[in-house]
Amino acid sequence: MSDRLILGIESSCDETGFGIVRLGPDGSLELLADEVASSVEEHARFGGVVPEVASRAHLEALVPTMRRALDTAKVELSDIHSIAVTAGPGLAGALLVGVSAAKAYAAALGKPLYGVNHLAGHVAADTLQHGPLPQRCLALLVSGGHSQLLLVEGGLANSITEIGSTVDDAAGEAYDKVARLLDLPYPGGPPIDKLAKTGNGCAIAFPRGLTGPRDAKYDFSFSGLKTSVARWVERAERAGEEIPLADVAASFQEAVADVLTAKAIRAAKDLDVGTLVISGGVAANSRLSGLAAERCAEAGIELRVPRPRLCTDNGAMIAALGAHLVAAGAKPSSMDISTNPGLPVGTVQIF
Amino acid sequence: MLVLAVDTATPAVTAGVVELAPDSPPRLLAKRVTLNAKAHGELLTPHITDSLAEAGRTFADLDAIVVGAGPGPFTGLRVGLATAAALGQALNRPVYPVATTDAIAKDAASGHPLLVATDARRREVYWAAYDAAGRRTDGPHVERPQDLAGKLPALGVHQATGEGAEIYAEVLGLELLEAKHPSPEGLVAAAAAEVLAKARPAALTPLYLRRPDAVEPTGRKRVTRA
């Protein structure tokens, strides 16, 4: 069998992504294009993603972003073998734009459509950089929208089980809220990371959520941490102290990275899994990846973190997941599939 | 010319294949219309392929695409536009946006001044006014029916059509014509001159008429930078 080109379309949040991946006869993946149009700046003054603003931006970005992807890959639409699109989870109106377009492309070109799971896409992104996943691996997904610990067995097309998730805020959400508190711009991840580098992560002992002996072993909670940072800052202000912003940022970041990595390593040991993949926007955080590297090395676990560009939402990861499904001989989705804003991670594809 | 018409600006999921020739009204070859305000995303593409199949044509036979650009409630409205935009790109065919109210006015074709009002939800209507020749003279706007009623004398319309006109018939007090949702022929008729002239299509900009619901956070707790 010859090479097959898989188009991936992503529109679950505030990034409109079109990616093109070449699936080789041996199952190898080669990334040919990864074009993203982001509406993040339009959301900045609201301090979070405004769904209607994101949906409007997706519609505007569709055709030009697709064109850029084709130009970058130096292919034509007629060269595409299959089309994969994020069907969920995500923002309802935003998902609908991508899925509507994907159906139209597939119908007009007479190509199979694969409606896929965004979270599985984040894990698939890593295979673009580091090759096939081992038979069993653990994936830690951390971003503004998700915080999950997943067990992937027998490849992405086969079985993904959620073994833990956040019970309140996503990790990235906590970053955004703390950033606002410290008068830092949205999204909060990069500015906190930068500020934290000049501070002392041990300066303030912020709480580690859900780490008590009776707490859920693999679940996360970041809401209490955020509140605790707010209280600490308020108290210092009332006392007329100068706020040590860098220390606050570093100590907050230390608490997030500590809990995420400790729980991931514990799960890997408990489940006897030798590989940890960290993906999602927060994977680019320097303390998280640094601490994960340290702790994985100690525990003898292989750590895989895709480059930042592949960690954030994009079409390439959806194309990669589509390629895994095509390679595994998955049946295409039907043309009347619905979007599913709450699609559970165990459902890799909608039929 | 063979034209595909789609519209998702009303609760109807509308697709149809229409033959368009100079000097004669658009002729419908096949259509699929489902009334379900929550199924635009599921049904539109299947409706398109089913219409083409029934008409005995393929995507490659299409010369142009006409899409209703609203006004309409946000989420459903974008399905038609995203679908049409992607089809146009995939097939390399022009996509002509038309105001959905224009298509409904073509369908009603009463020969008298006409108000077209569709349901904007939130107790409002999207409306546009047309003269006896079917030319749009005002709108489209989004407004409360009570406020629109006060403008009717100045608009000089005595007849109304569209689902909004039906729901608020008592408030508006106009003679009601039967044309609730845009038909494929009406959509193509609204763009006929441009399609036949192979004109450069306008940008596919939805007629939202409302701003997104979003408020900037106020009263933030902020620390003073040291």
Ligand SMILES: [Zn+2]
């Ligand atoms: Zn994501």
